[in-house]
Amino acid sequence: xxxxxxxxxxxxxxxxxxxxxxxxxxxxxxxxxxxxxxxxxxxxxxxxxxxxxxxxxxxxxxxxxxxxxxxxxxxxxxxxxxxxxxxxxxxxxxxxxxxxxxxxxxxxxxxxxxxxxxxxxxxxxx
Numbered sequence: 001x002x003x004x005x006x007x008x009x010x011x012x013x014x015x016x017x018x019x020x021x022x023x024x025x026x027x028x029x030x031x032x033x034x035x036x037x038x039x040x041x042x043x044x045x046x047x048x049x050x051x052x053x054x055x056x057x058x059x060x061x062x063x064x065x066x067x068x069x070x071x072x073x074x075x076x077x078x079x080x081x082x083x084x085x086x087x088x089x090x091x092x093x094x095x096x097x098x099x100x101x102x103x104x105x106x107x108x109x110x111x112x113x114x115x116x117x118x119x120x121x122x123x124x125x126x
Contacts, residue, residue, distance in 0.1 A: 009047060009056040010078055012117050013069050017044055017061040019114050024048050027098060027111060028080055028119070030057060071116050079120040086123035093121065 014020040024030040030048035033056060037044050042063045047056040057078065082089045090109060093099050098111040100118060110118045 007055055009058045011058040011060055012078075012113070012115065013060045013062065013065070014113075014115050015061075015065065015068060016114065017046060017059060020059050021046060021048070023113050024057065024059075027093065027096070027113075028082075069115060074116070074118060077110065077118040077120050079122060081122045081124050083124050089121070 012020075021032060028050075030050060032046055033049040034047045035045065044061045046059045046061075048059065049056050090099070093109070093111050100110050100112040102109040108120055108122055110120050112118055
């Protein structure tokens with residue numbers, strides 16, 4: 001049997017949903033494409049999209065969660081390619097204080113979201 005699949009979404013659990021939505025809009029231009037609110041209001045799922053692909057980032061907020069999430073050793077990450085002037089975007093991310101790691105030899109850097117998730121930033125493929 002041959003299994004066929006495709007990427008659909010990736011999930012980050014967040015403590016402050018509105019703060020995270022603002023961060024992803026400001027840092028990466030992601031916009032809300034849909035939302036699901038539990039009938040009992042115990043959780044909210046917000047899906048963010050880039051407007052170019054069907055892939056979404058799902059932000060999950062849980063009403064009863066009070067302590068920050070344990071992100072382990074932080075060895076997982078989301079990767080985004082940015083359109084336009086890569087160095088201008090890097091300067092903007094640096095000015096905002098979002099860059100948490102740079103590897104100049106490899107030509108990449110990472111930003112951290114409000115909950116500590118890392119996002120690798122690469123230039124657009126050209």
